[in-house]
Amino acid sequence: MTNYTKINIGTEDRAELHDKLGLTGAEVSVNRLPAGAGVPFVHSHRRNEEIYGILAGAGRAVIDGENVSLAAGDWLRGRPGCQATVLRGGGFRRHLCLHSSQGGLPGRLHRGGRRRALNQRSGQGGTGTALTAPLDGK
């Protein structure tokens, strides 16, 4: 058994990755909404952080009654308990929705980002030379 799972989501309007990838720590969906379309319901979650990433196109969310404009490159986090998270509008050509459990990943994986990572590199090419310890203890 390999230690990874790989899929291609093709060109579907909505791909839910949980079952396809065997996820246990997050829910991820990749979505396309035609111009003028929207998600016709309002929802909330008690414990989940909800993250939206706009990959292409533009539109808006309505959160607790407030209109929030969204365009490509925007990322939005909704706290657990926010009463309304609705995407609609001008056509999100591609957006990503991600759930994880609030507090489920304590601490900080990236500290100084790539710079830190480069300092820990194990070889110029990284061709199979494993670090003796995980980068982050996680």
Add this chain to the structure above:
Amino acid sequence: MTNYTKINIGTEDRAELHDKLGLTGAEVSVNRLPAGAGVPFVHSHRRNEEIYGILAGAGRAVIDGENVSLAAGDWLRGRPGCQATVLRGGGFRRHLCLHSSQGGLPGRLHRGGRRRALNQRSGQGGTGTALTAPLDGK
């Protein structure tokens, strides 16, 4: 205080969203690797699921020594403990890396996806009418 945080990641080669969005259940980074460039180290995580989504471009990962071709639309999950996860190659014009805690989100949020969600809609337009309960109990 609003119940959401919104940022724009602009055109940086790497955007780490943890601090910018105040994430507590996931780590998300959005990355660009020029053609021919790669991440020059091999790493692993003890508890984290690692998810890669290729948004544009193509390249490859090396996982436990195995070359895995990746192109736009591909999503890959690495199990905790996989000894090598390295991206490199032909230029990932945009890819996403996501961490969450294995087992941190038990159960299943989406069951039947949009179809189920539509059955629970609270109004045709969803204009501010909240459901009386969260969609999923989370």
